[in-house]
């Protein structure tokens with residue numbers, strides 16, 4: 173089991189816990205190295221870092237950037253970034269700036285099918301109004317009794333092809349990569365298996381093209397162990413990482429108690445063929461932990 177968790181969310185984006193409460197929960201669950209990776213926003217990092225210090229936990233600055241590649245929305249995680257890097261700050265500000273209008277459009281679409289008041293309802297649940305997103309809509313629709321849980325709301329109303337879905341142009345892949353690398357961070361393709369799910373998901377050939385482009389543009393790692401991958405997908409993406417000479421990352425993608433695929437930490441080990449991403453910022457740690465990650 174791994175005591176590193178390099179992907180999770182606070183209420184600065186669409187998580188439920190404050191950065192401090194998130195770090196406390198991670199500490200209680202034995203996490204030794206944590207990256208906070210809020211969507212498109214770095215304002216939780218200082219608070220999380222101070223809390224991590226109290227628990228003697230290693231803290232890694234992170235972010236998860238929303239990207240549009242062809243017709244697909246991708247998530248690019250930046251790890252060990254410098255949040256003071258101006259191009260990263262400016263890029264994220266631009267990505268965030270479209271969220272309010274998008275949310276209004278989503279609410280208009282839902283109103284057309286008789287579901288009213290969703291914008292105000294979702295906004296109340298967004299601790300950071302600049303980061304209003306589909307998860308806040310989903311939580312509101314559960315609260316208002318439309319569905320039993322967040323997952324069902326996505327399946328019925330918010331996923332691509334459903335009545336509340338509004339297409340949106342996020343950052344370019346090359347832009348997101350350059351902001352992260354420019355800040356000294358490591359570029360990770362988050363939960364790749366998710367892009368292959370469903371009728372609108374990409375097939376194997378497109379995934380192959382994506383990985384080629386990602387690696388050529390300077391992408392450095394794949395998230396192999398994540399809350400939304402099956403054990404078969406750990407193996408599948410570990411092989412892709414080897415093929416494209418990419419490092420491997422792991423993270424729960426925790427958003428809140430009783431809501432996410434996985435709770436914080438206690439993730440299964442990376443497959444033996446993986447080279448772990450943290451080698452890049454701390455060559456000694458993999459050896460010190462007493463675990464063997466290499467085949």
Ligand code: AMP
Nearest residue numbers: 186238304305306307322323326327427
């Ligand atoms: P947004 O950036 O506003 O499009 O929201 C994306 C977020 O919605 C993701 O980061 C997930 O937290 C959540 N999400 C996306 N798809 C699903 C799903 N099928 N079930 C539950 N949550 C989802």
Ligand code: MN
Nearest residue numbers: 181186211307
């Ligand atoms: Mn999310």
Ligand code: MN
Nearest residue numbers: 236247362363
């Ligand atoms: Mn994501």
Ligand code: MN
Nearest residue numbers: 179181236425
């Ligand atoms: Mn995430």
